[in-house]
Amino acid sequence: MYAPAPIDLTPQEGLVPIGMNPRTGLWEFYDLRSACDLVAGQDPAAIAIPEHRADGALEVGEATGIVFVLLPGGTFWFGAQQQDENAPNYDVGCPPKMRVWQVALAPFFLAKHELTHGQWSRLAGATHACYYSNQPEMPVDARHPVESVSWDDCAALLQSHGLVLPTEAQWEYGCRAGTTTQWTFGDSEAALRGRVNLLDQRAKDMVGQWEGAPVQADDGHVIHAPVGRFEANAFGLHDVHGNIREWCLDGFAGAEKAFRSGDGAQTGGDASVGYHGLRGGSFVSPAGEARSWFDAKTTHDWRSHEQGCRAARALRP
Numbered sequence: 657m658y659a660p661a662p663i664d665l666t667p668q669e670g671l672v673p674i675g676m677n678p679r680t681g682l683w684e685f686y687d688l689r690s691a692c693d694l695v696a697g698q699d700p701a702a703i704a705i706p707e708h709r710a711d712g713a714l715e716v717g718e719a720t721g722i723v724f725v726l727l728p729g730g731t732f733w734f735g736a737q738q739q740d741e742n743a744p745n746y747d748v749g750c751p752p753k754m755r756v757w758q759v760a761l762a763p764f765f766l767a768k769h770e771l772t773h774g775q776w777s778r779l780a781g782a783t784h785a786c787y788y789s790n791q792p793e794m795p796v797d798a799r800h801p802v803e804s805v806s807w808d809d810c811a812a813l814l815q816s817h818g819l820v821l822p823t824e825a826q827w828e829y830g831c832r833a834g835t836t837t838q839w840t841f842g843d844s845e846a847a848l849r850g851r852v853n854l855l856d857q858r859a860k861d862m863v864g865q866w867e868g869a870p871v872q873a874d875d876g877h878v879i880h881a882p883v884g885r886f887e888a889n890a891f892g893l894h895d896v897h898g899n900i901r902e903w904c905l906d907g908f909a910g911a912e913k914a915f916r917s918g919d920g921a922q923t924g925g926d927a928s929v930g931y932h933g934l935r936g937g938s939f940v941s942p943a944g945e946a947r948s949w950f951d952a953k954t955t956h957d958w959r960s961h962e963q964g965c966r967a968a969r970a971l972r973p
Contacts, residue, residue, distance in 0.1 A: 661729030679712030691721025718798035774798030787961035799882035825920025
């Protein structure tokens with residue numbers, strides 16, 4: 657898995673090796689700080705390190721910290737196109753002028769799950785208010801993804817602990833996990849059934865004002881689900897489609913993109929300061945808005961009940 661871009665991996669401060677995921681063949685690491693409640697005086701040495709089950713999954717509890725997957729570097733196709741059905745990333749439903757780019761990425765760490773309320777609270781030293789806290793019919797606990805956080809909120813908190821938001825290229829590379837289809841699970845919307853948390857008819861009927869065409873299956877959740885409830889992709893990443901939209905590092909670069917060496921950050925074009933990408937769709941999204949290439953853009957200070965983040969980290973020498 658790592659042969660195309662071999663890694664001379666030195667000890668990474670703050671990360672504890674969990675081991676190779678038996679399903680994906682990729683190595684996973686535990687971010688000890690995000691599991692440690694310093695406000696409560698917890699001893700980091702007493703924290704249990706998660707263990708893989710036979711299927712590669714990890715149990716996520718309220719005290720679970722960030723699990724990072726070490727993704728191999730390499731070149732992949734970013735974006736989508738509707739001109740040639742035999743070429744990579746073909747999608748007849750993408751915008752006519754959209755195109756694909758080959759992007760080369762260095763190896764990096766990407767979180768296995770969306771950042772949870774529990775992880776946010778431990779990193780920030782304070783609890784973050786959930787939009788649904790006062791709605792007992794929609795219970796939320798520390799295993800659920802943190803939401804109603806702006807790009808500024810996420811970038812500042814992660815940076816203070818040596819972490820970052822993924823670039824859109826890193827996010828899409830992780831989401832696709834080697835695929836060139838509309839979703840990581842294939843080109844058919846039917847392939848999403850039971851695998852993702854998107855807008856379904858029950859949620860649409862219950863809430864009323866959520867627009868969009870519902871997926872033809874009940875995913876069991878009206879709002880976001882605890883992270884890791886749905887099937888992981890080939891890289892072992894959960895909830896890359898649905899649950900919550902995830903902030904990315906980049907600003908809006910327009911049609912004439914260029915990509916920075918290493919992390920693939922978008923440059924050039926008509927880059928607009930203050931706008932950043934949101935990827936993956938959410939529990940209020942139709943399937944089309946959760947496609948691997950689909951990017952929403954909004955201002956850095958915007959907060960919403962359907963958007964949060966997934967942490968990333970660069971390899972350190």
